[in-house]
Amino acid sequence: MSMATGFRGNLWQAGRHARSLARTLAAPLLPDDVLGGLHPLWSRRAPQARVVRVVRETADTTTLFLRPGLAYAAHLPGQYAGIGLRIDGVWHWRTYSITSRPGASLLQVTVTAVPGGLVSGKLAHDTPVGSLVGIAAPEGEFTAPTGKPLFVTAGSGITPVMAMLRSHDLSDAVLVHVERTPEDVVFGHELRALPGVRVIEWHTSARGRPTPEMLDELVPDRPAREVLACGPAGLLDALTEAWPDVRVERFQPKRADHTAGTGGTVTLSASGIVADVAPETPILTAGEAAGALMPSGCRMGICHTCVGKLTAGAVRDMQTGELHDAADQPGRPVRTCVSAPTGDCTINL
Known part of the structure; x- marks a missing residue:
């Protein structure tokens, strides 16, 4: 039979x-x-990867083991890649840190489901073995240290660092990881067994959030170490203010002071869709809410996938605070994921 x-x-x-x-x-x-x-894995113009294994790390975090196609380029530890899902006939892209070491037989990305997140929720909870996902070339400058390292991570901020820990024979490294409880620590069992790495877990449910001064007490030789940090904006802002040489990786764009636009009506000329945009809302978010099929990738101002040409009106860059006016620079490319309108404007998307 x-x-x-x-x-x-x-x-x-x-x-x-x-x-x-x-x-x-x-x-x-x-x-x-x-x-x-x-x-499907042979195409170089539309690269994809197949999900061959799914591992639940915590209640809301999942690691996907991917077999990439012919077009996939090797990554460096700490880099990220765009992952695309086709939902209701439309491709949606987000960026995720690669957690596997370079040269591994399978590529690993670890995804934490964001409340209300269209892509993260489906990847973390509803992507079975055998599924195909889009995959973009690796990017990012948050790569392995050259000196004696101190890693400071919180929550899913452990993901880019995990590839570094898996890729290097570290004999004098320190990792301070901040998480709510021991059970919430992603890769907890593996981290606690790492040779050559002093792992310090800081559980906020019992101790509150750490300050740079508290971390200096935990790691007295911090000034002699190369510090890499990844986690929520509040932690990274505090560290960059206290430790000017720290290297950080942000999952959300850092906004400059007083960067909100005044809001306005945005016309997407290619699609004909018109969206009313509040002062603090990125044009990308408002356009999607209005039903526009907007190109996007990292959603934090890095990859430039979301760029459209500003043909009328003005927008303010929410990262730099810079004002871009089509009257001065007609057709200027603007990043819709980190730009807000200052009055009515038109973008060729």
Whole structure:
């Protein structure tokens, strides 16, 4: 029975591939289109990865083990990649830190479900083995230290550091990780068993949030170490103010003081959609809420996937505070994920 079933399955697979090949050869397609038609992981123009394993780390955090396609480029420890999900026929992209070491047979990304998050919730709770996800080239400058390291992380901020810890033979490293309870620590068992790394867990449920002064008491030789930090904005802001040389990775864009626009009506000229945007709301967020299919990636001003040309009116960059006015620079590219309107404006999206 099993041999017959397997043979029938092989015939079905062979027939499916033959039909796919016939469809691709019947149209004047590019070579990459032919490869993608034969196998979804062979395309270089639309790279994808297949989910081959899913591991629940905590109640709201999941690691996906991915087999990337031919187009995937090697990453450096600490970098991130764009991960795309097709939901109701539309691709939605977010960026996630790569938690596996370079050269591993499978790529790992660890996702924490954000309340109300369309992509993070589906990736963390509803992406079964066998699923295909889009994958972009690795990016990011938050990479492994060259000196004696001190890592300060909180919550999902452990994810880019985890790739560094897995990739290097560290003999004198310190990790201070902040989390609400021991059970909430992502990779807790692995972290506690790391050789050559002094791991200090700080549980806020019992001790409150640490200050830079408290961390200096925990790690007295901190000034002699290369400090890398990743976590919530409040922690990173406090560390950068107290320790000027700290290297940080932010999952949310840092906003300059007094960067809100006045709000206004944004016209997306390519789609014809009009959105009323509040002063503190990024144009990307408001456009999506109005039903526009807006390009996006990191959603924090880094990858420039969301850029559109400002053809009328003015916007304020919420990171730098800079005002961009189409009257002075018609057609200027603006990052919609970190820009808010200052009055009515038009963007070619």
